Amino acid sequence: MTQNAGVKGLTQPIAQDAQLVAASPADPRTLRRGRAALRILLLTSGLGCGHVRAAQAIADAVRRREPRANIRTLDFWSLMNPGVAATIQRKYLELVTGHPALYARLHSLDERTWRRVLENQIAPPDEVLELIGLVNNDDSGTRSVSSLFERALGPYPSDLLLYPTACAAMPTSPGTRAGTNVALLRLALFRWAFLRLQGRMEQRLLDFAPDVVVATQMVPAALVAGLKQTSRRWRDLPLTGVLTDFGAHDYWVQPGVDLYCVPHDSLVGGVLAPTARPGHVRVQATGVPLMPSFAELPSQQAARRWAGLDPGDPRPVVVVLGGGLGLGVAGVVGPLLERLTDARIVVMVGHNDHVLERMRELAAAAQGRLVVRGWTEHMENFVVAADLVIGKPGGLTVAEVLACGRPLLVTKSLQGQESFNVRFLERHRVGRLVSLEELPEHAAAWLANPAELQRVQQRAADLGRRDGAAQVAALVLDQAETGRRLGQADAWTGSA
Numbered sequence: 001m002t003q004n005a006g007v008k009g010l011t012q013p014i015a016q017d018a019q020l021v022a023a024s025p026a027d028p029r030t031l032r033r034g035r036a037a038l039r040i041l042l043l044t045s046g047l048g049c050g051h052v053r054a055a056q057a058i059a060d061a062v063r064r065r066e067p068r069a070n071i072r073t074l075d076f077w078s079l080m081n082p083g084v085a086a087t088i089q090r091k092y093l094e095l096v097t098g099h100p101a102l103y104a105r106l107h108s109l110d111e112r113t114w115r116r117v118l119e120n121q122i123a124p125p126d127e128v129l130e131l132i133g134l135v136n137n138d139d140s141g142t143r144s145v146s147s148l149f150e151r152a153l154g155p156y157p158s159d160l161l162l163y164p165t166a167c168a169a170m171p172t173s174p175g176t177r178a179g180t181n182v183a184l185l186r187l188a189l190f191r192w193a194f195l196r197l198q199g200r201m202e203q204r205l206l207d208f209a210p211d212v213v214v215a216t217q218m219v220p221a222a223l224v225a226g227l228k229q230t231s232r233r234w235r236d237l238p239l240t241g242v243l244t245d246f247g248a249h250d251y252w253v254q255p256g257v258d259l260y261c262v263p264h265d266s267l268v269g270g271v272l273a274p275t276a277r278p279g280h281v282r283v284q285a286t287g288v289p290l291m292p293s294f295a296e297l298p299s300q301q302a303a304r305r306w307a308g309l310d311p312g313d314p315r316p317v318v319v320v321l322g323g324g325l326g327l328g329v330a331g332v333v334g335p336l337l338e339r340l341t342d343a344r345i346v347v348m349v350g351h352n353d354h355v356l357e358r359m360r361e362l363a364a365a366a367q368g369r370l371v372v373r374g375w376t377e378h379m380e381n382f383v384v385a386a387d388l389v390i391g392k393p394g395g396l397t398v399a400e401v402l403a404c405g406r407p408l409l410v411t412k413s414l415q416g417q418e419s420f421n422v423r424f425l426e427r428h429r430v431g432r433l434v435s436l437e438e439l440p441e442h443a444a445a446w447l448a449n450p451a452e453l454q455r456v457q458q459r460a461a462d463l464g465r466r467d468g469a470a471q472v473a474a475l476v477l478d479q480a481e482t483g484r485r486l487g488q489a490d491a492w493t494g495s496a
Contacts, residue, residue, distance in 0.1 A: 037070040038480040041210035043220035046075045049324030049350075050396035054216040054244050057289035061473035064292075069477070072208055076220040079200045198223050205234065211483040212238045214476050216289075218252045225256030236486035238479040242472055244288050245395035247420020248272050259479060261286040261472045263399060263465075264424070284475060287468030288399035294380050294466045297404060303384035308371065309344060316447050319346045319382050321391030321401075324375070326352025328392055328412050331436060333359065336390075337366055339440030343447060346371045346382060380404060387453065388446055390439070393421040398431075399468070405461030407431050407446070407453075411439050430460040 040062060044055040052075075059071050201223040205213075215221035221241045227234045240259045241252055248262070248271045260272050265285045272283050297303075301311040309317065318340060322329040326349035333347050349355045349372065356374055363370040376382065383389060383404040390409045391397055398421045401408045408431035410422055425431030434442045446453050 037068045038066060038212075038477065038484065039070045039208060039210045040072070040476060040480055041205070041208055041213045042071065042073045043213060043215040043217065043224070044073060044075060045217040045219065046077050050244050050394050051216045053291065053396055054242060054289045055214075057291050057469040058214060058216070058242065058472050058476065060292055061289065061469035062476060065470075065473050066477055069480075072210075074204055074220070076217060076223075079197050079204075194223075198226055202227055202231075202234075205237070210237070211487065212240065212476055212480040214240045214242060214472075216242045216244060218249060221257060222251065222254050225254035228256030236483070238483040240472075240476055240479055242286075242289065243267065243395075244399070245417040245420050246398060246424035247417065249417060258282070259284065259475060261289075261468075261475060263288045263395070263468070266424075284471075286471035286475070287465030288396060289469035289472050290396075290400060290403055290466060291377075291380075292469070293378055294400065294403050295470075297380055297384055297466075300384055303381045306378075306381045307346065307373075307385045309346070309385060313344065316343045316387040317346060317385055318343050318443060318447075319386035319389050319391075320348065321389060321397055322347070322349050322352065322355065323392055323394055323397060324350040326350040326355040330355055330358055332390060332411055332439065333362060333370065335436070335440045336443065337362070337370060339444055340447070341369075344369055344371065346373065346385070348373050348376070348379075348382060351375050387457075388443060390443065393418045393425065393431075393433075395421055398425065399464070402430065402460050402464030403466045405457050405464060407456045407460055409434060409439065409442060409446075411436050428459065428463055430456060430463060 040059075042055045042059060044051045046052055055073055059073065062069050062071060201220070205224070205227070213224050215224065218241070221239065224234070224237075224239050228237060228239060238258050239256055240261060241254075241257045242261045243252065243263060246263050246267070248260075248267055250271055252260070253271060260283045262268065262272070262283060262285055264287075268283045268285055298306065304311040304317065318336065320329055320332055320336070329347050329349055333345065336343075336345055345366075347359055347370065349359060351374070353374075356372065359370070359372040363372050373382070379400055380403075383401055383406055386406055388409065389401050389406045390411065391401075392412060393408070393410045395417065398408060408425055410425070410431060410433045422431075422433045426433070432442070446456070
C-alpha cells in the first residue's frame with residue numbers, strides 16, 4: 001500500500017468490483033430485454049473522499065427507493081495500472097499542496113482550451129508547460145517511475161511502460177520552442193492515453209450493461225460522454241452528472257451528459273445553462289448527496305454526548321475538520337488553543353495516522369481542552385456538537401456543515417473548485433476565508449457574540465439541504481427507466 005506523509009492508503013484506488021470484469025456480451029442492450037432489476041453504474045474518483053461519499057449516499061438512497069436495483073460503483077483510477085495510478089495521484093497532491101498558485105491557474109483553463117491543446121490545434125499555454133516541468137522534476141520523479149515496477153502486479157501492465165515513456169518525452173526547458181514541440185508530442189501521448197481509458201470504460205459498460213450511468217466526478221463523466229458522441233451503441237444511454245461543489249468547472253460541460261444535479265439554485269444557470277435543450281430540464285438543483293445520517297440530526301446535547309463531550313459543560317465547542325486526508329490541521333490547532341482559552345476544540349484528522357499521533361501529543365498537554373478523533377462514519381454528530389466549524393472548503397464538507405446549520409471558517413483554499421465553495425459561503429454570509437494568522441481572532445470574535453453567531457447558524461440552516469441523496473436517487477431511477485425503454489427499443493429494432 002502506498003504511503004504518503006504518513007497517510008495510510010492515501011493513493012490506494014477503490015477496490016474494483018469483480019463483477020465488472022465478467023465476459024462482455026455482444027451488445028449490452030440485448031441484456032435489457034426482460035431483465036427485472038434496474039442496473040445503475042456509479043462513477044467516482046477515489047482521490048480524497050468527497051466524490052466517493054457522494055456516490056455512496058446515492059447508492060444508499062437508490063436502494064431505499066428501489067431495493068432490487070443492481071448497483072455497481074467504478075473508481076476512475078481502477079482504469080489504470082495501480083502503480084501508475086498511485087504515482088499520478090501523488091503528483092496531483094504535490095501540485096495542489098506545494099504549488100497552489102499553479103493549480104489555480106490550471107483550473108482556470110476552460111474545457112475548450114484543454115480540448116484544443118489535446119487536439120494539437122494550439123500550443124500548450126504556459127500553465128501546461130509549467131505542469132510538465134513539475135512532473136518532469138526528478139527530485140521525486142525518478143523514485144516515482146522506478147517505484148512503478150515495485151507494483152507491477154495488477155491490471156493493465158502496459159501502463160508501466162507508457163508512463164515512463166511519457167515522462168521521457170517531457171521537455172527539460174518549458175517555454176523554449178524545442179520544449180513546446182516536445183510538449184505537443186507528450187500531449188499527443190496524453191490524448192492517446194485518454195482514448196485508451198475511454199476504451200477501458202467502454203469495456204466496463206459492455207460488462208455491466210447499465211440502464212443509467214451516474215458520475216460524481218467530471219473526468220469519468222467525460223469518458224462516457226465521449227463514447228456517447230462517437231458510438232451509436234451508447235447514444236441513448238442516460239448519463240447524469242452530480243456536482244459536489246458549489247460551482248461548475250467548464251469541463252463538466254459535455255454534450256453527452258443528459259442531466260446535471262447541482263447543489264444550489266444558483267448553478268441552474270451559468271456555465272451549464274448552454275447545454276439545456278428547450279423544453280427539456282437538463283440542470284436540477286437537488287443539493288449535494290449526503291449520507292442518510294444527515295437526514296435526521298440529533299440535538300446538540302445528544303451530539304456532544306455521542307462525541308464524548310460533557311453536554312453540561314457551558315464552554316463553546318470548535319470543531320476543526322481535516323477531511324479524509326487530515327490536511328492542514330496541524331498548523332491550525334496550536335494557535336487556537338493559545339487564543340481560545342475558554343473553548344473546547346475537537347480536531348478530526350481523517351485517515352492520517354501521522355497527524356493523529358501529533359495531535360494526541362498536543363492534547364496530552366492541553367488539560368482536556370483538545371479532543372482528537374480519526375475517521376468517522378458519523379460526521380454529523382461532531383458538526384452538530386460544534387458552535388463553530390473550521391476546515392477546508394471541499395464541496396462535501398461545505399454541504400455537511402450547512403446541513404447541520406453551522407458556519408464555516410476556512411483557513412486555506414486550494415483554489416480551483418474550492419474557490420467556488422468559498423465564494424458561496426461568503427456570498428451567503430455563512431463563512432469566510434481568513435489567513436492562518438487571522439484565524440484565532442476571527443474565531444474568538446464569533447464566539448464572543450452568541451446572538452450574532454446564532455443568526456449566522458440560522459442562515460446556514462436555511463441554506464443547507466439534507467435531502468440531496470433522495471432527490472438525486474429519484475431522478476436517477478427515472479433516468480434508468482428511460483434508459484431501459486430506449487435500450488429495449490434499440491434491441492427490438494436491431495440498431496447498434
